[in-house]
Amino acid sequence: GESVGLHLPTLSVQEGDNSIINCAYSNSASDYFIWYKQESGKGPQFIIDIRSNMDKRQGQRVTVLLNKTVKHLSLQIAATQPGDSAVYFCAEIEGAQKLVFGQGTRLTINP
Amino acid sequence: DVKVTQSSRYLVKRTGEKVFLECVQDMDHENMFWYRQDPGLGLRLIYFSYDVKMKEKGDIPEGYSVSREKKERFSLILESASTNQTSMYLCASSLQGAEAFFGQGTRLTVV
Numbered sequence A: 001g002e003s004v005g006l007h008l009p010t011l012s013v014q015e016g017d018n019s020i021i022n023c024a025y026s027n028s029a030s031d032y033f034i035w036y037k038q039e040s041g042k043g044p045q046f047i048i049d050i051r052s053n054m055d056k057r058q059g060q061r062v063t064v065l066l067n068k069t070v071k072h073l074s075l076q077i078a079a080t081q082p083g084d085s086a087v088y089f090c091a092e093i094e095g096a097q098k099l100v101f102g103q104g105t106r107l108t109i110n111p
Numbered sequence B: 001d002v003k004v005t006q007s008s009r010y011l012v013k014r015t016g017e018k019v020f021l022e023c024v025q026d027m028d029h030e031n032m033f034w035y036r037q038d039p040g041l042g043l044r045l046i047y048f049s050y051d052v053k054m055k056e057k058g059d060i061p062e063g064y065s066v067s068r069e070k071k072e073r074f075s076l077i078l079e080s081a082s083t084n085q086t087s088m089y090l091c092a093s094s095l096q097g098a099e100a101f102f103g104q105g106t107r108l109t110v111v
Helices: none
Strands: A004-006 A010-014 A019-025 A032-038 A045-051 A056-058 A062-067 A072-077 A086-094 A098-101 A105-110 B004-006 B010-013 B019-025 B031-038 B042-051 B054-057 B064-070 B073-078 B087-094 B106-110
Touching: A010 A019, A019 A086, A019 A105, A032 A062, A032 A072, A045 A056, A045 A062, A045 A072, A072 A086, A098 B042, B004 B087, B010 B019, B019 B031, B019 B087, B019 B106, B031 B064, B031 B073, B042 B064, B042 B073, B054 B064, B073 B087
Parallel strands: A010 A105, B010 B106
Antiparallel strands: A004 A019, A019 A072, A032 A045, A032 A086, A056 A062, A062 A072, A086 A098, A086 A105, B004 B019, B019 B073, B031 B042, B031 B087, B042 B054, B064 B073, B087 B106
16 A cells, blocks of 8 residues: 655664664655654644745755655754754655654764 | 643553553644554554544554543443554544544553
8 A cells, every 4th residue: 555654664863963764655645744752751743844836945953855856755854963863754744634653763962 | 732632641450351541632633543653663553533423434443442422532442352453542633624633642551
């Protein structure tokens, strides 16, 4: 069946560097994508979203890029800080209601 | 701020018990979701509801049922708990076509 997936389960970066977390999706009908951050012991928290009529969206220190041609989504975190350590999930909304998640990438920050 | 409240952070139940996990949201959201989260498997959708008394099966509904008698409350029921239902359970709510907000999670252990 169609699903949302992630390329890498873990990512380790140096503090201050930029982080890039990737996500592949297979449902070409999806038109809304969301990135979530989950810290230890907490539920996922919304970071940023993007709709399929956009290629790029920027927030505070975060940028989401959408490449519909290759069905690829990425989350870029600028100047990574220790507080960015978490598991990051991409998710898509199917049929305006059902929210489907990928497996997640654990981001670890090295001092 | 949106608040999604799960009734318990930690639960320990015996095999064969009937278990109720309760979730309440205070933002008049139409959609509510129950996920389970296991290491390496990400968030898997158990059931979701897009209106009062309406429910849809997610990807892993077996062994679970749900109830939505009021818009703000969505209950997950384990009819006869088994050890393979030991997991972190996450509730979420959303407006139609918008990002979901999550509760803190309930860590259920079935012994």
